[in-house]
Amino acid sequence: MTETIALSVHLQAFVRRDTSHRWIASCPLVGVVSQGRTSDDAKRCLQEAIELWFESCVERGVLDSALREANFRPSDSQKAKASLSDNPDTRSRGRKKSTRVLGEPFELHLTIPAYEAATLLGATA
Numbered sequence: 001m002t003e004t005i006a007l008s009v010h011l012q013a014f015v016r017r018d019t020s021h022r023w024i025a026s027c028p029l030v031g032v033v034s035q036g037r038t039s040d041d042a043k044r045c046l047q048e049a050i051e052l053w054f055e056s057c058v059e060r061g062v063l064d065s066a067l068r069e070a071n072f073r074p075s076d077s078q079k080a081k082a083s084l085s086d087n088p089d090t091r092s093r094g095r096k097k098s099t100r101v102l103g104e105p106f107e108l109h110l111t112i113p114a115y116e117a118a119t120l121l122g123a124t125a
Contacts, residue, residue, distance in 0.1 A: 007054065009110045013046055015039050016103025026102060030070050047108055054112045 025046035036042035
């Protein structure tokens with residue numbers, strides 16, 4: 001039997017029109033940017049790029065340090081929700097600035113299988 005630990009991540013991202021044929025979607029917190037022909041296409045491409053970013057970090061064994069570089073800190077879900085409302089970047093003033101520079105905000109929800117116990121146990125045996 002294989003046991004897994006999954007990461008459930010909620011990130012704020014932004015999408016904006018770049019040209020008449022290109023939309024740009026970005027997640028500044030982890031430094032990932034993508035593009036598409038439509039707003040939805042750019043969002044989908046960004047979701048895929050961020051999933052690959054997390055998977056790459058897990059495979060290389062650098063997820064903890066990469067998240068700390070992006071200012072993530074371990075916390076429970078209640079503290080995380082409270083800290084989002086206290087963050088000046090998520091207040092309405094920050095949203096207006098973000099809309100002008102980065103585009104319209106949207107949320108990304110990812111669930112990534114981070115570790116498989118059987119794989120880890122097999123590597124040490």
